Amino acid sequence: MAKYLLLKHYRGGPTAPGFEPMDRWSPEEITAHIRYMDEFADRLRENGEFVGEQALAPDGLWVRYDGEGRPPVTDGPFAETKDLIAGFMVIDVDGPERAIELAGELSAAPGKDGKPIHEWLEVRPLYGEPSLVSE
Amino acid sequence: MTAPVDEAVLRGLVPGVLGVLVRRGADFAAAEDAVQEALVEALRTWPAEPPRDPKGWLVAVAWRRFLDATRSEAARRRREERVEEEPAPGPVPEVDDTLHLYFLCAHPALSPSSAVALTLRAVGGLTTRQIAEAYLVPEATMAQRISRAKRTIAGARLDRPGDVGTVLRVLYLVFNEGYSGDVDLVAEAIRLTRQLLTVTDHPEVAGLLALMLLHAARRPARTAPDGSLVPLAQQDRSRWDTAAITEGVQLLQTALSRDRLGEYQAQAAIAALHADARTAAETDWVQVVGWYDELVALTGNPVARLNRAVAVGEADGPRAGLAALADLDPGLPRYAAVAAHLHERDGDPATAARLYADAARAATNRAERDHLVRQAARLNAQLT
Numbered sequence: 001m002a003k004y005l006l007l008k009h010y011r012g013g014p015t016a017p018g019f020e021p022m023d024r025w026s027p028e029e030i031t032a033h034i035r036y037m038d039e040f041a042d043r044l045r046e047n048g049e050f051v052g053e054q055a056l057a058p059d060g061l062w063v064r065y066d067g068e069g070r071p072p073v074t075d076g077p078f079a080e081t082k083d084l085i086a087g088f089m090v091i092d093v094d095g096p097e098r099a100i101e102l103a104g105e106l107s108a109a110p111g112k113d114g115k116p117i118h119e120w121l122e123v124r125p126l127y128g129e130p131s132l133v134s135e
Numbered sequence: 136m137t138a139p140v141d142e143a144v145l146r147g148l149v150p151g152v153l154g155v156l157v158r159r160g161a162d163f164a165a166a167e168d169a170v171q172e173a174l175v176e177a178l179r180t181w182p183a184e185p186p187r188d189p190k191g192w193l194v195a196v197a198w199r200r201f202l203d204a205t206r207s208e209a210a211r212r213r214r215e216e217r218v219e220e221e222p223a224p225g226p227v228p229e230v231d232d233t234l235h236l237y238f239l240c241a242h243p244a245l246s247p248s249s250a251v252a253l254t255l256r257a258v259g260g261l262t263t264r265q266i267a268e269a270y271l272v273p274e275a276t277m278a279q280r281i282s283r284a285k286r287t288i289a290g291a292r293l294d295r296p297g298d299v300g301t302v303l304r305v306l307y308l309v310f311n312e313g314y315s316g317d318v319d320l321v322a323e324a325i326r327l328t329r330q331l332l333t334v335t336d337h338p339e340v341a342g343l344l345a346l347m348l349l350h351a352a353r354r355p356a357r358t359a360p361d362g363s364l365v366p367l368a369q370q371d372r373s374r375w376d377t378a379a380i381t382e383g384v385q386l387l388q389t390a391l392s393r394d395r396l397g398e399y400q401a402q403a404a405i406a407a408l409h410a411d412a413r414t415a416a417e418t419d420w421v422q423v424v425g426w427y428d429e430l431v432a433l434t435g436n437p438v439a440r441l442n443r444a445v446a447v448g449e450a451d452g453p454r455a456g457l458a459a460l461a462d463l464d465p466g467l468p469r470y471a472a473v474a475a476h477l478h479e480r481d482g483d484p485a486t487a488a489r490l491y492a493d494a495a496r497a498a499t500n501r502a503e504r505d506h507l508v509r510q511a512a513r514l515n516a517q518l519t
């Protein structure tokens with residue numbers, strides 16, 4: 001019983017073999033891709049493994065504190081930012097093997113010519129609670 | 136007039152009510168749904184109208200819900216023109232089915248998380264919403280997990296005893312891997328293990344209950360007001376729950392006297408030795424090592440070997456502890472934390488600081504990570 005974050009990156013991860021950007025796919029291929037993602041989430045809901053998912057807009061600002069009485073400083077967006085997160089899904093599964101298995105399935109979403117996109121997904125464990133029995 | 140419902144009493148009735156429905160011929164999955172509905176209804180209506188016979192009320196409402204569901208299901212089937220002949224109800228044993236419910240909900244075909252969810256609902260009488268909140272998942276997800284679990288064990292007989300070890304593992308998971316939310320899973324695990332002990336006479340059940348009580352007794356002392364973890368050696372032992380310790384020790388002694396040692400009794404014996412020591416310095420580490428030897432012989436569990444190395448370090452000095460560590464896989468959870476502790480005691484703060492930082496990166500929860508980072512920071516501050 002552990003929660004994992006499956007992170008999808010716009011960029012920042014290694015490039016998938018045979019990578020084609022989405023804007024070079026046909027509209028039908030895009031539809032098929034989105035349907036696959038929706039069905040994947042539905043399957044997890046039916047399994048009792050789904051916790052949540054969100055997609056993120058690519059545009060964002062960097063913000064930091066700039067001292068007492070001053071408004072926060074904003075910067076960006078930076079076109080060159082290396083790591084850009086596209087979205088995430090949180091799952092609750094029995095262990096890391098299952099998290100990896102599911103990430104593998106998600107990465108098989110169809111893309112150009114209906115072939116799996118082989119996209120790299122980042123799998124990150126969420127912190128749990130300290131166990132009571134520790135010695 | 137409204138009176139608060141004593142939820143623990145209400146939930147204690149659930150296994151019995153479920154047993155009545157199943158003996159009347161309802162299949163387990165449908166009966167369990169009906170009992171859950173009756174339970175939700177009870178939580179809603181009892182504060183204003185407490186029943187005179189709570190169990191009778193639950194049986195009546197659950198049975199009615201079961202019949203309603205069966206009728207609408209039968210009607211649906213007739214519409215679909217595929218009426219199948221219902222199997223004849225099996226023999227009706229006049230026994231308490233509680234024990235069999237535990238076995239069914241811990242069925243080996245279920246994944247650990249499914250077995251935990253089903254046990255908390257069918258045996259523990261928690262609502263799906265409470266279980267979902269306890270494990271921080273959406274209610275719909277938990278509902279699906281439970282109904283899938285019930286499909287997995289459909290056809291499994293309710294009257295077949297299983298291996299009590301599978302049940303104990305599920306209860307141990309509830310106890311040890313819960314979140315600290317509104318539902319107190321620690322208390323619930325203790326209640327369910329206590330109830331199990333009333334229907335089965337197995338020394339390992341008593342051993343697990345003792346283990347739970349002895350560890351739960353330390354709960355008031357294991358977190359500081361700011362939420363940070365307080366390690367065993369630094370806990371204010373006057374804040375330990377002495378009633379829980381007394382009960383745990385008595386249970387353990389009775390269990391051990393039956394001479395059927397198992398892993399939970401051995402773990403409880405270790406916890407009891409800590410409970411016995413008025414201060415950390417008074418801990419009988421030689422005996423603790425002896426019990427770890429028993430535990431390792433019983434289970435071969437590498438985590439037990441790791442904890443044994445800590446005890447050896449206390450009993451025979453840090454060099455002996457490091458030697459005990461030498462045969463173990465450095466990839467084990469908490470290996471770096473144990474190594475850091477032993478190196479610090481061995482007078483090597485630089486190695487200890489580096490290992491504490493490694494251990495912090497490998498921690499699986501925030502409280503432990505924060506604790507380990509502080510240890511590394513404390514040593515680094517001394518080194519500069």
